[in-house]
Amino acid sequence: MKQFILIVITAAVFWGCEDGAEFYNNEVVVSKDCTNGEETGMKFDSDSVRCGEKGHIYFGLGKVDEKNDFSPFKFYLFHDNEATKSLDSIWILETDSVKISTCEKLKYSQKNLSGVFCLRKVDNAARRETVNLFFNPEKNDWSYYFIYSKYGAYKAFCNVDAYECLLRYSCVVQYDEIYDFSKIPDANDVDLKIMGCLL
Numbered sequence: 777m778k779q780f781i782l783i784v785i786t787a788a789v790f791w792g793c794e795d796g797a798e799f800y801n802n803e804v805v806v807s808k809d810c811t812n813g814e815e816t817g818m819k820f821d822s823d824s825v826r827c828g829e830k831g832h833i834y835f836g837l838g839k840v841d842e843k844n845d846f847s848p849f850k851f852y853l854f855h856d857n858e859a860t861k862s863l864d865s866i867w868i869l870e871t872d873s874v875k876i877s878t879c880e881k882l883k884y885s886q887k888n889l890s891g892v893f894c895l896r897k898v899d900n901a902a903r904r905e906t907v908n909l910f911f912n913p914e915k916n917d918w919s920y921y922f923i924y925s926k927y928g929a930y931k932a933f934c935n936v937d938a939y940e941c942l943l944r945y946s947c948v949v950q951y952d953e954i955y956d957f958s959k960i961p962d963a964n965d966v967d968l969k970i971m972g973c974l975l
Contacts, residue, residue: 805947864927880895884955
């Protein structure tokens with residue numbers, strides 16, 4: 777009976793995300809529209825990726841000019857002074873040859889994405905940093921790609937679509953502690969909660 781319940785729960789997890797037959801073992805796809813008022817983001821809890829801005833390291837939207845109420849929004853990596861104590865790591869897809877030549881590269885290649893995943897190191901300063909915007913010629917659009925490694929828990933290969941005050945993401949989450957993903961995540965698979973927003 778216990779085995780039957782476990783099989784049903786496992787099937788529900790995969791079915792709720794997408795067709796489980798497409799994935800490796802211990803892998804799920806998590807997709808959300810995080811658009812929520814003026815500021816929004818995505819955080820990395822101990823078990824998965826969620827919408828939110830709580831935590832020492834997270835990705836989110838922020839005003840380009842923080843002193844201007846009418847400033848446009850941009851996608852940033854945020855971290856505070858406590859982030860340096862974390863053993864988590866962040867790998868951003870880079871296409872700039874100068875940055876690629878000097879960065880620590882992830883030993884993972886995705887044939888359908890040009891560029892290299894470079895380690896983004898966080899220091900003691902609390903701040904926000906810009907994230908490389910990637911043009912995907914196959915989809916003819918701009919978005920962000922990164923891999924977040926939650927130490928001792930999971931790896932999340934994420935694609936983020938962020939503009940104005942809208943943010944949606946899709947992440948392939950691998951619980952086998954390896955950088956091996958069955959597919960490229962696509963934030964275009966996520967339904968928008970709203971079609972526009974007031975700044």
